[in-house]
Amino acid sequence: xxxxxxxxxxxxxxxxxxxxxxxxxxxxxxxxxxxxxxxxxxxxxxxxxxxxxxxxxxxxxxxxxxxxxxxxxxxxxxxxxxxxxxxxxxxxxxxxxxxxxxxxxxxxxxxxxxxxxxxxxxxxxxxxxxxxxxxxxxxx
Numbered sequence: 066x067x068x069x070x071x072x073x074x075x076x077x078x079x080x081x082x083x084x085x086x087x088x089x090x091x092x093x094x095x096x097x098x099x100x101x102x103x104x105x106x107x108x109x110x111x112x113x114x115x116x117x118x119x120x121x122x123x124x125x126x127x128x129x130x131x132x133x134x135x136x137x138x139x140x141x142x143x144x145x146x147x148x149x150x151x152x153x154x155x156x157x158x159x160x161x162x163x164x165x166x167x168x169x170x171x172x173x174x175x176x177x178x179x180x181x182x183x184x185x186x187x188x189x190x191x192x193x194x195x196x197x198x199x200x201x202x203x204x205x
Contacts, residue, residue: 066176066177067092067177067178067179068177068178069178070137070139070144070146070171070173070178071137072178073092073171073177073178073179073180074132074146074169074171074180076088076091076092077089077092077169077180077183078130078131078132080092081127081128081129081130082127082128082129082130083127084123084126084127084128085123086116086119086120086123089119089123090112090115090116090119092179092180093112093115093179093180093181094112094172094174094179094180094181095112095176095179096112097110097111097112097113098181099111099112099115099180099181099182100181100182100183100184101115101118101182101183101184102183102184102185102186103185104165104185104186104187105187128152129152129153129154130150130151130152130153131150131151131153132148132149132150132167133148133149133150133151134148134149135147135148136148141173142172142173143170143171143172143173144170144171144172144173144178145168145169145170145171146167146168146169146170146171147166147167147168148166148167148169149164149165149166149167149188150164150165150166150167150185151163151164152164152165163187163188164187164188164189164190165185165186165187165188166185166186166187166188167183167184167185167186168182168183168184168185169182169183170182170183
């Protein structure tokens with residue numbers, strides 16, 4: 066049971082670092098109203114599909130992802146976290162780093178705070194250096 070959405074999010078990133086399927090599935094809400102979208106990947110919907118997808122990912126071992134610069138919008142029952150993920154991959158060419166923009170959504174239920182959405186998309190290389198909030202004149 067996670068008392069805060071931040072505890073649930075920390076457990077999510079701990080599960081990635083440890084390739085721990087049991088810990089990962091404990092973070093997610095138990096119903097079929099859960100969604101996960103990885104960069105360039107298909108949308109995974111539902112608890113059983115989620116478990117299968119994470120099991121396939123963890124076959125390759127731990128995933129080194131560091132959450133950075135969270136922007137948190139919380140209500141009584143829902144918390145939305147928008148952040149930057151720094152991903153480190155070990156390849157034949159050495160260690161490489163990439164960034165993703167990520168949205169994590171948590172809902173409070175009888176069992177505490179649980180994740181209901183994780184959506185990550187590729188971020189530009191410069192994302193690790195600055196965010197658009199540094200440039201208030203930029204229009205979307």
